[in-house]
Amino acid sequence: MTDADAVHDGEAMSDLWDLDDPLAAAGLNDEIRERLGPLLTGDRQPARVARIEYGGCHLVTADGRRPGVARLGRTSVYDDDRSSTPLAVGDWVAAEYDDTKDRLLAVEVMPREQRIGRRDPSRELLEQVLASNCAAVLVVHALDRPLRPSRIERSLVLAHEGGVEPIVVATKADLDLPEEWAAVQAEVPKGTPVVAVSKRDGRGFDDLTSLLPAGRTTALIGESGAGKSSIVNALLGAEVLATAAVRGSDAKGRHTTTARELVPLGGGTCLLDTPGTRELGLVRDTGGLAAAFVDIDELAIDCRFANCRHDGEAGCAVQAAIEAGEIADARRRSFVELRAEIEELDEKRVAREQRIGEGRRPRG
Ligand SMILES: Nc1nc2c(ncn2[C@@H]2O[C@H](COP(=O)(O)OP(=O)(O)OP(=O)(O)O)[C@@H](O)[C@H]2O)c(=O)[nH]1
Ligand SMILES: [Mg+2]
Ligand SMILES: [Zn+2]
Known part of the structure; x- marks a missing residue:
């Protein structure tokens, strides 16, 4: 196209x-x-x-x-x-x-039931809601481009944090890229659905349709050119939303979708398409991190120290599982990295509240 x-x-x-x-x-x-x-x-x-x-x-x-x-x-x-x-x-x-x-x-x-909220790119202590009242979200990644480390894991934290069930969707499966597909699966913990679809040959869409919560709204997030609007059109069975070819040189998208858009599929089931987002900053953690890293969370029960950070402590069960080849160290590294990002923001939030408490002008 x-x-x-x-x-x-x-x-x-x-x-x-x-x-x-x-x-x-x-x-x-x-x-x-x-x-x-x-x-x-x-x-x-x-x-x-x-x-x-x-x-x-x-x-x-x-x-x-x-x-x-x-x-x-x-x-x-x-x-x-x-x-x-x-x-x-x-x-x-x-x-x-x-x-x-x-x-x-x-x-x-109306108070939001669920939401997909990322850090506001211009005001880091604010949350920017990308989609409201969505029971599920399709975390969309195209197999024809590099998967930036912990991109999917980050999206899963955002989803869980907003009370939204994530479904990971790898697009362009017709291009036959088994290593890229394996890399996507490696970031998805058990219990989270992950499907590969192709707009070209139609594979995966029956599975995807059966995963959409009936009568509820499912949002789509992912980088520009990931194939979000193409998925919406495929599920609608009509080319309603604009889609456009990615750049040949680096498979980057062209920001074709410019506004978030609610689309009815029938029977109260809706899709909510969003423009491509490169930045998905985390805002806070009230359980989303543990939900997106259930494997690490379950192992943590056996760590020697109850407050183990799985970052070099003695008697760490996560480290032991890595050495035994049960989970990849990349998983642990992503977890540590995303946790650090949230903690940094928490510190800023506390500092801001202190400034307000002291009657000084808040920044950020
Ligand atoms: N080969 C192949 N190409 C696909 C598939 N799905 C989408 N594409 C192509 O990928 C390009 C980008 O698709 P879009 O649906 O516009 O991507 P998007 O995620 O909505 O992009 P933005 O609106 O910019 O965020 C288009 O040229 C599509 O035709 C697929 O399954 N296989
Ligand atoms: Mg689009
Ligand atoms: Zn540990």
Whole structure:
């Protein structure tokens, strides 16, 4: 496929939501109705954020996909959650028309059930939510490019940290790259599904379809050119999202997808496509690290010291397992590296709170 094949997706996306019951297609169910209920006072109606662009957003309402604007001044939820993104694609909101009756305002956000949040690239102590209210996430990697060390492990930590079930997807399996496929599998602990797919020959998509949580939303994350939008199109059975060829020289993507976008598959099952992300900084750890490294976490029970850091201590069961060839040292190194990244940020956060406590101006 060449750039010339890239289609513009704005209008096609609106058509996708031209359904009898768009809210049901967006995944509205009894549970969400109950959580949204208290926010729906007066003339407010339920809506889901389908896309956010500079200057506005698109909301799925009972009438289909409509342009909207965020007006979150009066929200309570948002106030409690200032360290995060005010409005994210996938959010369920209470919406109302403004006085002119032609513009929809998102006025209050339902507390997020799950989220994929990375470190905000411009403000490191803030979390930037890439996808909200997604039960699962496809961690997408193309086999035709180098796998940067711990890239997949990092994505798994982010997923678990947001309460999201990760599914690892290796794309371009038609290119027949067994070593690259082995490298991907090596970063995936047991219990986490990993599938290889090909848009060219169709392999893997039945498996992938059966892994998607029905009636819920599955987000896609990965570098530009990984094949995320191609997966969405394959699962939709239609070329709705724009895709474009990667650069021949280094297989780098061209940042074809420019906005996060919610796509209905039917029956309330949705996909949430995102633009390629190179940076996936970790924000904090409240259990995501252990979940992404269950192998290390289980071995740690047998370490001599309860607070063993698996980094050269005597009687370390992780080290013993490496020497016995049961797990790769690369696994341990990734774990230590990702933990260090989180700890560094925790220290900065503490220092920032101290500065605020002393009445000084916070930085970052
Ligand atoms: N050979 C092969 N090429 C694929 C496959 N899947 C996707 N591609 C190609 O990979 C390129 C990038 O695919 P996209 O779907 O645009 O990638 P993306 O992850 O959405 O990229 P961004 O939107 O930039 O983040 C396109 O040229 C696709 O045709 C596959 O299974 N096999
Ligand atoms: Mg894309
Ligand atoms: Zn240890």
